[in-house]
Each structure stands twice: as structure tokens, then as C-alpha cells.
Amino acid sequence: MPPSDTPEKAPSPGVEGQPLIVFDDVVKRFGKLTVLDHLNFSVAPGERVTLIGPSGSGKTTILRLLMTLEKVTEGVIWVADEPFSHMRRGQGLTPASESYLRARRKSIGMVFQQFNLFPNMSVRKNVIEAPVHVLGTPKDEANARAEELLELVGLGDKIDAHPTQLSGGQQQRVAIARALAMKPEILLLDEVTSALDPELVAGVLDVLREVAETTDITMLCVTHEMSFARDVSHRVLMFDQGQIAEEGEPEQIFGDPKEERTKSFLRSVLDNGF
């Protein structure tokens, strides 16, 4: 396989104006392992981008960097025209402090593969915890919003249940409601259906389709659900070995992939029961 050509920095098709998220020459290493290799890309406000690629290609790391669960090794991440992985100091940039990150990441929400609901709290408490204690939303307002969101994800009747009493699919829908309760500008979805039994996947994806259709939240989505990616995203980024191997509109990537790596990846996914 030839070395990767330079990834394009072209704006997303059909979306104009200032990008919301910019990865500027981002490198992420874990020890000697390079997970992201001088990565450049940007995401426009309201854009929904799906990240695909073989496991270990760095997709999840991108989400974890944006959620500040990891720190960049080199390069800078920008969100809303302000440095995000770093902060301004004088003319230059310096790695972001914890308090800076806490302030900045409020606008970003994440849904995890393993749901990560708080098992010691009811569904309601899970959803209102952050609005009440981070945004300072009054309790009755947060409760009303929680009821609304749980209705949206089809779990209005489970509001006083505990996470352990719910199926995986239901837990994941609560996790989506919990993330939305913070009114995020950016929603990160990290293989949200990978841990679910096959019959529960559709319910979760339907909820996300609804969120995609009814809001203008910018979404970054790592998934192996190709049909979902095709339906929901404006743009697909194909990752391989920490770099963007190919990017384009879903029709092009799935219908007419240019790169051999994309083709072989899509073949392997299709062979696995898609």
C-alpha cells in the first residue's frame, strides 16, 4: 500500500461559513504508538460527520480529544474560533488548564459505547444532574426538560426507574437524553450501538435520526452502522492508520469509493452481516 496522500482541507460540501471544529495538524501518541498522525480536518456548524474505518484507526480518539478525555500530543484543536486543546497566552498558545477545559467542554456532549449511566441515580437524576449542578438550571425547569427529553427517546414511563432495571437499548436512550439535557452544540457519538443486542439497535438509531432531523446540533459519529451513516450524515471521513484516507458525501463514499482502503474496509463491513 502506498503512503497516504495529504488529506484535503476543503470545506464540507454544501456547508459554508466558519468551521465550528478545526483539527490543526493534530498528533496523538500513546507511548510509541501513533494513533493520529498530523491530522487536519474541520467540521462546519450543524454538520453531521460520520467517522468510519478499521478499529485502531483513531476514530474514537478524535471524539475523546474533543471531550477532553485525552490530550493532544502535538497540534491544536479549535472550537468556535477559539483554541480548545490550548488557551491563549499573550500572542501564543499554551496547553489548556483544567478550569479552561471545564468551561469550554460544557458545549460538548458525548454518548458512550457502554452507556455509562450513573447506576446509583434514577433515570431522572441522571438526566437532571448536569443541568442543575453545572448550568444552574432551576430544579423544576430541569425536571420538565428531563420529562420532555425522555418522552423524545420513548422512555417517558421509565423516568423513576433505575438504570439497572433497563435494557441496554433503553439505557443508551437515557444516555442520549442525558447528553441532550446539557443543550450541547456538539454531540459526539462513540459506537453507541456496538454494545447492544441486534434487536435493540434500531430503537437507538431511530432516536438519533429524530435528533438529527429536529435539531441543528453538530454531530460527530463513530459507527459501524453504514445505513445510519448514509441516512444521517452530510459527510463521511474514512480513517486508516491515524489519517483520513478518503472523505466525501455518503453517496460517494458508499456508492463509489475511490480509495482501495475504503473499498476493502466497506467490503469487510458488508461481509459481516450488513
Place this chain on the structure above:
Amino acid sequence: MFDLEWILQNLPRLLEALLVNVQITVFGYLIALTLGLLIAIVRRVPYFGAVLHAAMEFIRTTPLVIQAVFVFLLTPAFISPLTVGIVVIGVHYAAYTAEVYRSGIEGVAKGQWEAARALSLPVSRTWGAVVLPQAIRKVIPALGNYLIATFKDTPLLIAISVAEVLTVARQIGSASFRIAEVYTIVGFLFLIVTIPSAILLRRLERRYAAV
């Protein structure tokens, strides 16, 4: 050789002294529970945590009696032996409960920390509402065992003449020469407290293990 009447005569004094043991246990254990938790959290701070860990290791590897005598000799005379005893037992057992809390905290899934971070929860809520409730629930049985252990160690404070049950028993014994009897009674008194406590603890354990 057991003289029931003699026993009944001396029982009130011993029971009264046993209350001192209970008092030491309650206050000492409260110190152990709160201080241990504090230590378990602060231990995660780099450098300072390591120093704290070494100090706790030192406390766990030296005898409680010697710690009690040592601290007693260092404290000014106006502080009563009882107070010294409570503090020494409390700190001693904090070194153990800190380890218990630590294992509970480490048992909380990484995803819980990450979810708390993803929701931008402040440090106080991450610990207070997410991590500690889950960690402590898991270690309640282990913490309970240290309650009984604390109680069983209270007679060691005879070394600093706290007026607890063993100290009183020694006084009665040396005045009456009925040494075997008086110490047998003390042994039974301890069993009367520890057996029901142990049964209660097992129940507690089952209740929390069920989740």
C-alpha cells in the same frame, strides 16, 4: 470455684467500664471512617499522596499498643488518657479504612469518571454524587468488619490506664485474687457485644451484596 454472688457484686463496675470501651469504639470508629475517606481521596494527589501512603503503611506495620503509649507520653498531661486512646485508635484504623475506601474507589468503572467529565460535573459532584456513593456501597461490609476489630482492640488501652473494662478487671482481680473469674467475665462481656454485631454485619453484607 465460680461464686455467682461475687460475680453479681462486681458486674456493675465491669459493665460501666465496658461502656467506656463502647464509647472508645464509637468515637474512634467515626474518626476512622471520616479520616480514612479523606486519606483515600487525598492519596490520589501526586507526591503528597505518596508521603501519606508511607505514613499509613508505617501505622499499619507498628503495634497499636506502642502507638498509644508513644502518643500518650508525647501529649500534655491535661489531655485525658481516654481522649488520647480514642484518637490513637481512630487514626490507627483510618490507616485500614483508607485502604478499604481506596479499593472501592478503584472499583468504580472508568466510564463513570468519563461520563462525569463529559457532563462537565464539578469535582465535588463527581466525587460526592457519582464516585463515592458507588465506591462506599461496595465496601460497607469490609468497613463493618473494622468496627468489630476496633472494639476488640479497645482493651489494649490498658497500657495507658484508660478506665476501660480490662483496666477495671485488673484492679478487681488484684484486689480479690480472683483473676481467672474476672477475666472470664470480661471475655463473656466482649462476646455479648461482638456476636450480635457480627450477625448484624452479615445481614448488612447480604443486603448490599445483592445489588
